[in-house]
Amino acid sequence: MDSILVKGNGALNGVIPIAGAKNACLTLMPATLLSEEPLTLTNAPRLSDIRTMTQLLQSLGAEVASLQDGLVLAMSSHTISNHTADYDIVRKMRASILVLGPMLARDGHAVVSLPGGCAIGARPVDLHLKAFEAMGAELDLRDGYVHAKAPGGRLKGAVVEFPFVSVGATENALMAATLAKGTTVIKNAAREPEIVDLARCLQKMGAQIEGEGTSTITIQGVDRLHGATHPVVTDRIELGTYMLVPAICGGEVELLGGRIDLVGAFAEKLDESGISVTETARGLKVSRRNGRVKAVNVTTEPFPGFPTDLQAQMMALLCTADGVSVLEEKIFENRFMHAPELIRMGAKIDVHGGTAKVTGVSKLKGAPVMATDLRASVSLILAGLAAEGETLVNRVYHLDRGYERVEEKLSACGAKIERIKGN
Numbered sequence: 571m572d573s574i575l576v577k578g579n580g581a582l583n584g585v586i587p588i589a590g591a592k593n594a595c596l597t598l599m600p601a602t603l604l605s606e607e608p609l610t611l612t613n614a615p616r617l618s619d620i621r622t623m624t625q626l627l628q629s630l631g632a633e634v635a636s637l638q639d640g641l642v643l644a645m646s647s648h649t650i651s652n653h654t655a656d657y658d659i660v661r662k663m664r665a666s667i668l669v670l671g672p673m674l675a676r677d678g679h680a681v682v683s684l685p686g687g688c689a690i691g692a693r694p695v696d697l698h699l700k701a702f703e704a705m706g707a708e709l710d711l712r713d714g715y716v717h718a719k720a721p722g723g724r725l726k727g728a729v730v731e732f733p734f735v736s737v738g739a740t741e742n743a744l745m746a747a748t749l750a751k752g753t754t755v756i757k758n759a760a761r762e763p764e765i766v767d768l769a770r771c772l773q774k775m776g777a778q779i780e781g782e783g784t785s786t787i788t789i790q791g792v793d794r795l796h797g798a799t800h801p802v803v804t805d806r807i808e809l810g811t812y813m814l815v816p817a818i819c820g821g822e823v824e825l826l827g828g829r830i831d832l833v834g835a836f837a838e839k840l841d842e843s844g845i846s847v848t849e850t851a852r853g854l855k856v857s858r859r860n861g862r863v864k865a866v867n868v869t870t871e872p873f874p875g876f877p878t879d880l881q882a883q884m885m886a887l888l889c890t891a892d893g894v895s896v897l898e899e900k901i902f903e904n905r906f907m908h909a910p911e912l913i914r915m916g917a918k919i920d921v922h923g924g925t926a927k928v929t930g931v932s933k934l935k936g937a938p939v940m941a942t943d944l945r946a947s948v949s950l951i952l953a954g955l956a957a958e959g960e961t962l963v964n965r966v967y968h969l970d971r972g973y974e975r976v977e978e979k980l981s982a983c984g985a986k987i988e989r990i991k992g993n
């Protein structure tokens with residue numbers, strides 16, 4: 571397994587291009603299963619999770635061509651030749667569950683392995699399944715798989731009310747509803763930019779959707795969807811991660827393609843802690859105001875709140891802030907695994923359940939650390955950039971799931987970072 575070696579090198583300055591969103595692309599790709607006609611995505615990120623989704627779609631009979639060095643994904647699923655999403659692929663990536671809604675909606679049946687738990691929490695898929703049941707599907711859980719059937723071969727429009735917000739369940743229900751008979755109303759829907767992006771793409775394919783980006787989405791089912799071309803929205807989590815580079819190290823970095831509406835709550839916290847964020851013609855420019863970063867309290871929430879996917883990176887910043895910060899993780903039950911690793915670098919952090927108290931220290935010190943999940947791994951890289959000495963981040967395969975060319979993007983700003991190839 572590869573590792574990443576980071577050496578603290580003072581202030582960083584430069585320009586970083588932000589890629590298309592992993593989590594948008596992972597729901598846009600299964601949308602190809604809804605139509606016989608081609609779906610082309612542009613601005614796709616070049617990531618291992620995208621390659622895993624490619625394999626999954628190919629295993630179902632879709633054609634997926636990666637063009638222009640992976641920036642364009644040309645997909646076509648004239649017929650779905652296999653309706654079973656196998657455990658071997660699903661276990662690698664939980665987003666695989668997103669093929670269930672499209673297959674069930676188009677052909678009236680699908681079999682998908684249940685994803686197991688994962689490092690950051692149990693992450694059940696009960697809300698996805700309840701939405702399909704509300705739409706008339708008959709579900710049978712056998713041998714670790716969900717066997718789903720729509721009586722008469724077609725789902726029925728329904729009121730789907732989620733007890734709490736789920737990004738994935740909203741995406742699955744939204745895709746399924748586009749081909750259901752009648753009207754579906756999704757209540758307490760997720761409002762993430764990735765949901766809006768999915769809705770925009772489905773609308774281009776002929777879907778009748780209203781209310782995307784609000785808590786109530788109304789979908790009028792149609793008989794068939796057609797082909798489309800759609801650019802993947804900017805990755806707000808990659809954007810937020812790189813906004814933290816000048817915040818942690820000092821200097822000034824411009825994030826190409828960055829949009830303030832994608833990171834509103836996060837940018838407000840940066841402002842509170844003494845980081846300035848300004849809009850430019852090409853994106854966002856971020857720099858640290860004079861002096862040490864101030865401690866701030868953070869609570870993760872569904873969009874438009876502070877994203878759980880930036881909590882680990884924000885913690886890396888607050889480790890060297892002036893004062894005590896309290897971080898509350900409200901989305902996942904086990905998302906503080908970066909804390910013990912940051913403590914190995916000299917951070918002062920007390921974790922109690924879903925709350926972490928971070929007492930800022932003046933400087934972190936480099937150390938060998940272990941990446942436990944995607945966002946944890948990048949938080950350790952950020953911490954390493956600001957630390958004295960060398961930090962070796964082990965198990966970086968998590969990083970490659972969600973950040974493309976991270977060494978290249980950071981080196982361009984003056985960072986000392988290199989990948990050490992594993993066996």
Ligand code: EPU
Nearest residue numbers: 593665693694695696697698735736737738739901902944
């Ligand atoms: N939940 C349930 N039942 C369900 C679905 C969700 O109990 O049927 C719970 C989850 O266990 C969690 C909460 O509801 O506690 C919210 O989960 P959600 O369904 O919103 O998350 P997701 O769709 O599985 C996506 C992103 C995650 C991101 C979350 C929250 C993708 C592929 N993944 O996951 O991204 O953290 O939304 O914003 O879109 C990452 O990129 O690092 C990542 C983990």
